[in-house]
Amino acid sequence: MPREKKRHALLGKVARRTLELLVWRTVTQLPSTDKYVIIGAPHTSLWDYPLTFLYLYSINVRARWLANGKTHPLLPKRVVRALGGFDLPQRTAHNRVDALVEQFTHHDDLVMGFVPEGTTAFVPRWNTGFYHVAIGAGVPIVLGFMDYPSRTIGLAHAFMPSGNLDTDLAALRNYYLGKQGRHPERTGPIKL
Template sequence: MDFGRAFGRAWLRLYGWRVNRHVPDVQKAVIIASPHTSNWDFPHTMAFGLAMNLRIHWMGKHTMFKWPFRSILRRLGGVPVDRRAPGGLVEQMTEQFRIRDRFWLVVPPKGTRAPRPYWKSGFYNIAQAAGVPIMLGYLDFGAKEVGLGLLVHPTGDVRRDMDQIRAFYAGKMGKRPELHGRVRLRAEDEGDADASAPLANPDSGTTP
């Protein structure tokens, strides 16, 4: 067992997490995780990835990927993106899915720990454009369980797809329940829930 895997397992044991060891059998996916209410979500999620020996990628502003940090960030799964580029994040990530044989990309749907009326739609737009499923990850502080669950294949019927996501996350508790937000996209309330065109606010999911 390598050091990273041993460290991840030790971390999860130390904090009392039970690990759902089911790993969906897909080569490519957009991963979301909810609920996100605490700074602790990130280290616990990283520990889970290490413990399960998962290669997970995340988006970061291209300006972060400069010497001497470039190689370290890439080794940690970072993918540089330029929000000013034509097509934005959706087109850049669609290209990454096209050129890679295996690519699991984490896209934060909420974008912040504070409660929000809507999730950002970047995760949905990227998955739909790339033709890959949305993998539902979770940190349930109520059950003290971490894992990967349902695969949702975007159909363009946003409300129906989001109903599946809402059902999965119902009852799962963040570290600070008072910061829970709605599991909902703005398009569901603005008449675009059945549209196949990209939804509003696609450029989400990068690190600050």
Template sequence: MRFTIFNTPVIRPICSLIARLALFLSGWKIEGKKPKAPRYIIVAAPHTSNWDFFYGIAISLCTGVQCYWMGKSSLFWGPFGPVMRWLGGIAVDRTKPKSMVNQTVCCFKGNKQLRLVICPEGTRAKGDRWRTGFYHVAKNANIPIVLGYLDFKRKVGGFGPIIKPTDNMEKDLCEIQAFYDGINGKFPERFSPVLSKNCCAQYCDTPAKTALAK
């Protein structure tokens, strides 16, 4: 078993206490229920600041969700490697997206329990649309997608609806986009749309946010 900040004996409860105190002092609250499924992808959005990482770790510690996250290989350089891995990090080569999807699917199929955090925006800067690797992983591995979020305007973060990929990817992504509408990252202007407006036009009449919340 690989030890991380989420399961290291003695250290884990201490870190959890520190995380609770930090969130309390900063005025942050946690919303939503901890997912019960043994395997799932957690979408981390909006991703507009380095602060997202620290609040995400704190929420995971407070809720008891033992998760892993994927980061660019440069974050694991030299002495930072062991620290990042202990924090739950998995280094990935972003130049080979198709290979990464296949490897991630294999990881899910080979583990009875795995919670993986993915930032579909891929960068803190504003982009044209989300990368869809997370969706293909969930679809091919037959696992649900948990919509995690950080709303800096309301100072709340946690777990939103759980969705299961269907045979209509664009419709599913449009519903995800509807859920994140109104959720503000630290720098809202940097938040990348899940899909372009043109792609979502045919589904604009779908009350996605309401449907997902049920």
């Protein structure tokens, strides 16, 4: 077995065991494609990050996510990169959706993660970037969740966005109904 695969296999085992020790249940239903967008909600605590990375390593999914120094000022760039974080060149800052869609054309397999709330604080609406990236790249959206009361984390539903925002938004609301973050008072409405 190549060295890289051995390392990933070991990390996966350690991550699975850690989630078991923390008494978190996992639910996984991935699409059959190698390219998709993951969204994670509700996002109400910084604890969501280590739990998400443990979960993704435990199921051998290497998601990429847009990171910058403002978002993760305490983590060294090397750690952010190792966890899948990447920056876009400054010139693309005004048109990030197109730049992210372009990433899908340059890779045979790509999983891109988004936190639609964008913060652990209460927000009145979700950011729409994940939706437009999925539409532009023609890839499914996989719904990730953390439900703290039941201690369940997972990726349990995938759908192709229809382009009808109202219909897709209703499906998102229905899916996330009853899922509760660590700080439920910080959960905002699912509106785009």
